[in-house]
Amino acid sequence: MRKQQLISSLSHILSSPIEYLKGVGPQRAELLKKELQIFTFGDLLEHYPLRHIDRTRVTPIAALTPQTEFAQVAGVLLDVETVGQRQGKRLVARLKDSSGILELTWFQGLNWVQKSIETGKSYLVYGRISFYNGQPQIIHPELEALESPQNLTKNFLEPVYSTTEKLKARGLGARQISKLTFQLLSMIRETDVIENIPASLLKQLKLPPRFRSFQQIHFPQSPQEYELAVKRFKFEEFFIAQLRMQLIRSQRHRYSQGVVFDKVGDLFNNFYANHLPFALTNAQKRVIREIRNDTARGKQMNRLLQGDVGSGKTIVAVLVMLLAADNGYQSCLMAPTEILVQQHYATIQSLLEKMDIPVRLLTGSTRTAERKKILKALEEGEIKILIGTHAVIEEVVQFKNLGIVIIDEQHRFGVAQRARLWKKATIPPHVLVMTATPIPRTLAMTAYGDLDYSVIDELPPGRKPITTLHRYESDRSRVMDFLKAEIEKGRQVYIIFPLIEESDKLDYENLMQGYENIKGYFPEPRYWISMVHGRQPADQKEMNMKRFVEGDTQIMVSTTVIEVGVNVPNASVMVIESTEKFGLSQLHQLRGRVGRGAEQSYCILLSGSRLGKDAFERIRIMTSTGNGFEIAEKDLELRGPGEIDGTRQSGALNFKLASIVQDRPILEVAKNTASTLLEKDPDLLSAENLQLKNFLQQQKSGVLWSKIS
Ligand code: ADP
Numbered sequence: 159m160r161k162q163q164l165i166s167s168l169s170h171i172l173s174s175p176i177e178y179l180k181g182v183g184p185q186r187a188e189l190l191k192k193e194l195q196i197f198t199f200g201d202l203l204e205h206y207p208l209r210h211i212d213r214t215r216v217t218p219i220a221a222l223t224p225q226t227e228f229a230q231v232a233g234v235l236l237d238v239e240t241v242g243q244r245q246g247k248r249l250v251a252r253l254k255d256s257s258g259i260l261e262l263t264w265f266q267g268l269n270w271v272q273k274s275i276e277t278g279k280s281y282l283v284y285g286r287i288s289f290y291n292g293q294p295q296i297i298h299p300e301l302e303a304l305e306s307p308q309n310l311t312k313n314f315l316e317p318v319y320s321t322t323e324k325l326k327a328r329g330l331g332a333r334q335i336s337k338l339t340f341q342l343l344s345m346i347r348e349t350d351v352i353e354n355i356p357a358s359l360l361k362q363l364k365l366p367p368r369f370r371s372f373q374q375i376h377f378p379q380s381p382q383e384y385e386l387a388v389k390r391f392k393f394e395e396f397f398i399a400q401l402r403m404q405l406i407r408s409q410r411h412r413y414s415q416g417v418v419f420d421k422v423g424d425l426f427n428n429f430y431a432n433h434l435p436f437a438l439t440n441a442q443k444r445v446i447r448e449i450r451n452d453t454a455r456g457k458q459m460n461r462l463l464q465g466d467v468g469s470g471k472t473i474v475a476v477l478v479m480l481l482a483a484d485n486g487y488q489s490c491l492m493a494p495t496e497i498l499v500q501q502h503y504a505t506i507q508s509l510l511e512k513m514d515i516p517v518r519l520l521t522g523s524t525r526t527a528e529r530k531k532i533l534k535a536l537e538e539g540e541i542k543i544l545i546g547t548h549a550v551i552e553e554v555v556q557f558k559n560l561g562i563v564i565i566d567e568q569h570r571f572g573v574a575q576r577a578r579l580w581k582k583a584t585i586p587p588h589v590l591v592m593t594a595t596p597i598p599r600t601l602a603m604t605a606y607g608d609l610d611y612s613v614i615d616e617l618p619p620g621r622k623p624i625t626t627l628h629r630y631e632s633d634r635s636r637v638m639d640f641l642k643a644e645i646e647k648g649r650q651v652y653i654i655f656p657l658i659e660e661s662d663k664l665d666y667e668n669l670m671q672g673y674e675n676i677k678g679y680f681p682e683p684r685y686w687i688s689m690v691h692g693r694q695p696a697d698q699k700e701m702n703m704k705r706f707v708e709g710d711t712q713i714m715v716s717t718t719v720i721e722v723g724v725n726v727p728n729a730s731v732m733v734i735e736s737t738e739k740f741g742l743s744q745l746h747q748l749r750g751r752v753g754r755g756a757e758q759s760y761c762i763l764l765s766g767s768r769l770g771k772d773a774f775e776r777i778r779i780m781t782s783t784g785n786g787f788e789i790a791e792k793d794l795e796l797r798g799p800g801e802i803d804g805t806r807q808s809g810a811l812n813f814k815l816a817s818i819v820q821d822r823p824i825l826e827v828a829k830n831t832a833s834t835l836l837e838k839d840p841d842l843l844s845a846e847n848l849q850l851k852n853f854l855q856q857q858k859s860g861v862l863w864s865k866i867s
């Protein structure tokens with residue numbers, strides 16, 4: 159009685175604690191929370207069935223074979239008897255249909271079973287088929303009287319729910335969860351369920367209403383109804399996630415204050431007209447336009463720029479920094495490693511050599527005196543462009559008027575880190591995150607949907623596609639001969655070893671052994687080898703790197719520390735050792751280190767002779783395409799979204815039913831639907847969207863509702 163009152167006194171029945179559902183109680187509720195994260199009535203409703211048993215499919219007994227796993231049989235109960243003694247005591251019944259006889263056996267609850275069944279009556283029986291002495295039998299079958307009128311109206315598709323051993327032991331097996339859900343569904347009415355998709359959209363998309371979908375996803379009247387309900391919820395999951403992210407984005411556009419870059423001035427124009435070393439690709443031009451559109455409007459830009467390795471993101475960064483300077487603002491370009499920062503500094507300095515604009519470098523190894531000077535000059539606004547490592551800039555640096563922060567090669571750069579940068583100026587600077595890790599479109603839409611998004615989908619002209627070959631360990635000496643021939647032609651080569659963990663002793667020994675082995679093929683003084691790995695002190699690493707960059711050494715033996723961003727156009731061969739140990743995206747990144755010059759380049763994937771299915775597939779993909787986006791899509795398919803490197807732990811991918819890989823078409827529709835809706839009604843004020851707005855407000859979220867309502 160008390161429970162009933164409690165339930166009805168809550169305005170939303172679906173938010174009632176699960177313990178108040180009849181048949182649950184406090185102890186089982188604790189288990190439901192722990193084991194299945196079911197806290198409320200609503201959570202139970204969203205605990206969707208794994209599959210359904212088709213009650214309409216009945217197998218003739220004669221058709222059962224030892225290969226049959228589960229089956230449903232209809233027949234008349236011939237007899238029931240108790241056999242055996244004590245421990246071996248059991249109940250055995252025989253069920254007959256027109257084709258044969260099936261044995262039913264119970265070891266537990268004998269009294270209860272005996273009372274509930276009756277010989278001579280018809281039953282529908284379901285369970286796992288086993289064979290005993292050549293006879294088919296079911297142990298502990300599910301059993302229903304056939305002629306009871308209830309069966310006629312009962313759903314034919316019965317839900318099967320995931321559960322756990324602990325829950326089963328507490329009487330919460332799949333069947334009991336089914337019963338609880340059935341009971342819950344009969345308690346709630348249409349008005350208890352907030353419809354979060356506006357009626358006109360449901361009609362347009364031919365999707366069933368939310369309440370009906372709950373009914374049909376659990377207890378479908380037909381497979382078609384079930385499919386529709388599933389589709390509706392998949393759409394809903396994507397749609398709500400898209401709305402949330404697009405709201406965050408549009409609110410940033412509308413309410414945030416941003417630095418205004420509305421002038422294209424002397425620096426930009428002079429550089430563009432006189433010092434640009436090549437014509438920009440159309441994709442580069444488009445991206446610069448997109449950035450200019452954003453930054454000219456006085457709203458803060460938060461943009462993700464994606465471009466495959468070698469697509470030319472650096473020049474975009476340079477142009478944008480000149481644009482900032484033209485408008486009187488400072489900019490800073492950050493990269494994750496010292497080597498990359500050095501390289502950027504060298505590149506950018508030589509690009510801007512003839513221009514009158516102060517560029518400085520700040521890293522962990524900048525000397526104290528120099529550092530002091532730089533910090534002061536930044537605070538006074540003398541330095542217009544700062545290039546440095548993340549750590550350094552995040553901590554100590556103060557700017558006079560920072561206009562834009564460009565973050566290279568780290569799309570993992572999180573929200574919190576970005577927020578810290580905002581504090582470096584009264585008006586938050588624009589943020590441009592550049593990455594060469596291709597992100598599949600579906601991931602970009604879901605995990606990064608709150609960012610603006612640009613793509614350079616075109617390589618500079620004249621690049622020769624890299625020839626990618628797979629070779630086995632047994633071909634090693636021929637591979638080495640090939641390297642010699644390339645080096646004879648004046649080229650340089652990379653040889654990469656896997657080092658998954660910098661601290662992994664085995665990998666490290668493997669690398670050292672590999673190095674000695676390679677030295678055997680390439681003796682000094684004819685050949686010189688650089689080696690770079692994570693255990694070296696920074697200055698040694700840099701020295702070795704520098705020698706290779708300057709052409710002093712012909713061979714670079716390295717771990718994946720070399721992976722991102724490094725640019726040595728004269729290097730024409732990339733050899734990857736133990737290829738089977740690398741992921742697809744990583745292989746693609748490594749391959750991107752070559753193919754930067756005018757010569758034909760090669761990527762040689764060395765592997766052991768025994769390859770697993772996935773490793774084989776990765777190698778097959780690598781040798782069949784050079785397109786980073788295609789590779790990223792495959793990587794996503796092979797590994798699933800949770801595993802993809804750099805995916806933000808944003809919760810944006812935690813869908814119950816929907817999969818960004820398999821349900822991509824639904825995702826596309828959801829995205830477009832959300833943006834159309836927000837275009838028409840950005841604050842969700844119309845009567846039709848009010849329910850949706852309520853729904854979003856009820857769920858915790860990062861949306862700034864205070865600014866909307
Ligand atoms: P990434 O996008 O991988 O950072 P980079 O900016 O390092 O690529 O550019 C790779 C190489 O391509 C550099 O040597 C750069 O000078 C060159 N490059 C960039 N854009 C063009 C272009 N439009 N035409 C010709 N070469 C270009």
Ligand code: MG
Nearest residue numbers: 471472566723
């Ligand atoms: Mg780069």
